[in-house]
Amino acid sequence: MSNPVPNNRPCSPGNPRVFLDVEVGGEQVGRVVLELFADVVPKTAENFRALCTGEKGLGKTTGKPLHFKGCPFHRIIKKFMIQGGDFSNQNGTGGESIYGEKFDDENFYYKHDREGLLSMANSGPNTNGSQFFITTVPTPHLDGKHVVFGQVLKGYGIVKMLENIEVKEEKPSKLCVIAECGELKDGDEWVAPPVDGSGDTHPDFPEDSDVELNDVEKIVSIAEDVKNIGNNLFKAQNWDMAIKKYNKALRYVESCKDVTGDDNIAKLNPIAVSCNLNIAACKLKVSDFRAAIESCHEALEIDPSNTKALYRRAQGWQGLKDYEQALV
Secondary structure: OOOOOOOOOOOOOOOOEEEEEEEEOOEEEEEEEEEEOOOOOHHHHHHHHHHHHOOOOEOOOOOOEOOOOOOEEEEEEOOOEEEEOOOOOOOOOOOOEOOEOOEOOOOOOOOOOOOOEEEEOOOOOOOEOOOEEEEOOOOHHHOOOOOEEEEEEEOHHHHHHHHOOOEEOOEEOOOEEEEEEEEEOOOOOOOOOOOOOOOOOOOOOHHHOOOOOOOHHHHHHHHHHHHHHHHHHHHOOOHHHHHHHHHHHHHHHHOOOOOOOHHHHHHHHHHHHHHHHHHHHHHHHOOOHHHHHHHHHHHHHHOOOOHHHHHHHHHHHHHOOOHHHHOO
16 A cells, blocks of 8 residues: 655755665665754754764774664564664664764654654663664654654655564564665755666655656556556566566555546556456466465455456465365
8 A cells, every 4th residue: 555755744955864775685675765853853863864874983882883774674563663773783772872872862842743753762761872763653652752853755655665564573574674874965866766677767656756646647657657567577477576566556556545536446446457467477477376366356356257367366276276266
């Protein structure tokens, strides 16, 4: 499901912008761009900015580089937040600030009143180090306890992707890492288009594009373009890359989920059905039968009598040797 960019407060032109390039399971998934509220919490903002650039050298306490590069998101709680910043122990027990091990709470001017806010993790009053979290829902119970010092400007879809990673006791099942990070200057590209040789020039997440998410015509045009790129990859038997493109096309379609009107739905639903069917076909090719069945179910929710979906679902059950289900 796609989500709106959460920056509903005016951005201050003088505030620093930083980026986190994220990898999941060794695969690059995209960039999160953050504004740091240096105009309100300058000390806290400067700590995070310098940890993004790595310019402060080694930590006095940890002896490790004061740098988020290579640092994991070690804790994820759905419908709450994603947490990272422990560059020393990488499990939530370490890290330090650029000022020393800990520094005091600067102020509690901003509240945790929406998704996409950047706030300091701590172990009690005045224990700020390098660990941080990004909210995925309003968290008012943290007001007065944690310092809000920034917001997501671009890449909130990546935050939501991380939020939905499978976890065991709040630890992600796949390694979710800040592969690169730094400060953005005026004129720098915030979100680069994918560079995968497919010819795809559209941002991976619709909320990072310049298209209005209620502009059905433009969303349909992009989704069709990305789907066709997926079709070319399917013909080349590049199943994994094709699946990524079909899922991307679905993200664009789903970004219009609140749009009403039979005409609009008639334009969006066929793309969603087609992409789910194509994902199922790819999954069958790599013998991932359960995933193929799930994609068929997604298609059948939209078009319950779709013969391709019924046929490919039966192929999935046959692959699992559940012949009784295959006949349903």
